[in-house]
Amino acid sequence: MKRLLDCAASDFRRMTGKQLKQSIQASEGRVMVAEVIGEFAPLYPAVTNAELAAAFGADLLLLNRFDVFRPVVNSLDVNEPDQIVERLKQLTGRPIGVNLEPVDPNAKRIEHFASLPSGRMATEESLQEAKRLGFDFVCLTGNPKTGVTNDEIVTALETARSVLGEDALIIAGKMHAAGVANETGGNIISEEIVVRFIRAGADIVLMPAPGTVPGVTLDKTEQLVRVAHEHGALVMLTIGTSQEGADESTIRQIALASKMTGADLHHIGDAGYHGIAVPENIMAYSIAIRGRRHTYIRMARSPLR
Structure with missing residues (x-):
């Protein structure tokens, strides 16, 4: 199995979820994940936010706020919603994933919760639809004000593994409190x-990067990453706190801190601008964790390869 650093679009096309996990692991902490929102007007209308994120060095693309029953990606040249995921793969040459949210109706609130459509929630039906649409991986997480809890993520993981099968790549965890009172700061994860x-089925455990959420320190994160690795999972450290819109110096600090704690994947969120990180921050993060060589190659490699 090739390390992801060396993979082209044709390699991704042939991979199962388990093979993608192995390819990520072989890259030794040098994989960049960019989250984008397709339902918003893109930063530049001539291209989708997914294409822009790919052009600035993202290896994997994660669609946020995507309704699997009403698929929309603005500025994408498709007539049939069922072809959206396939067309994004063609244009970007990247694996495409989707966020689904395990909302807990009994969550203790610290703020007013938003109401989500069924196509964004992590149910058996939405997972089946995500599989049908052709996503390469699924991420079970929560946006702000959604009431996603760790307990409900565990339940959704069991459902996802049953629906998607053993070969699927499943990411799970919280980037921030998601509006839940007893899962804030350093208590987001343990x-x-x-x-x-x-044990419930996560291939990759998601948790906040040091410096993004109050109380999430280098030492604490390093210990959590070690536990995940000891149990056979990978770890994705995330920027889900709008710091994707910070200055490049801050981005580099988070990147190096995440690398020191043992991250296998590095995630940057979608709120730098409306639906995408500041594109230069995607590149700055990528250069910090793997240098110009691998960053520029990823940016330049054609999806026809």
Whole structure:
């Protein structure tokens, strides 16, 4: 199996979820994930936000706020919604994933919760639809004000593994509190939760990067990453706190801190501008974790390869 650093679009096309996980692992902490929103007007209308993120060095693209029952990606040249995911793969040459949200109706609130359409929630039906649409991976997480809890993520993981099969690549975890009172700051995740996620079916455990959420320190994150690795999972450290719109110096600090703690994947969120990180920050993060050589190659490699 090739390390992801060396993969072209044709390699991604042939990979199962388990093979993609192995390819990520072989890259030793040098994989960049960019989150984008397709339902918003793109930063530049001539291209989708997904294409722009790919052009600035993202290896994997994660669609946020995507309704699997009413698929929309603005500025995409398709007539049939069922072809959206396939067309994004053609244009970007990247694996495409989707966020689905395990909303807990009994969550203790610290703020007013938003109401989500069924196509964004992590249910058996939405997972089946995500599979039918052709997503390469699924991420079970929560946007702000959604009431996603760790307990509900565990339940959704079991459902996702049953629906998607053993070869699927499943990411799970929280980037921030998601409006839940008892899962804030350093209490967003614990060693116990990491193990529960993995036993329920997570291939990759998601957690906040050091410096993004209050109380999420280098030492604490390093220990959690070690626990995940000991149980056979990878770790994606995330910027889900609008710091994707910070200055490049801040981005580099988060990038190096995440690398020091042992991250296998590095995630940057979609709120730098409306639906995408500041594109230069995607590139700055990528250069910080793997240098210009791998960054420029990823940026330049044609989806026809």
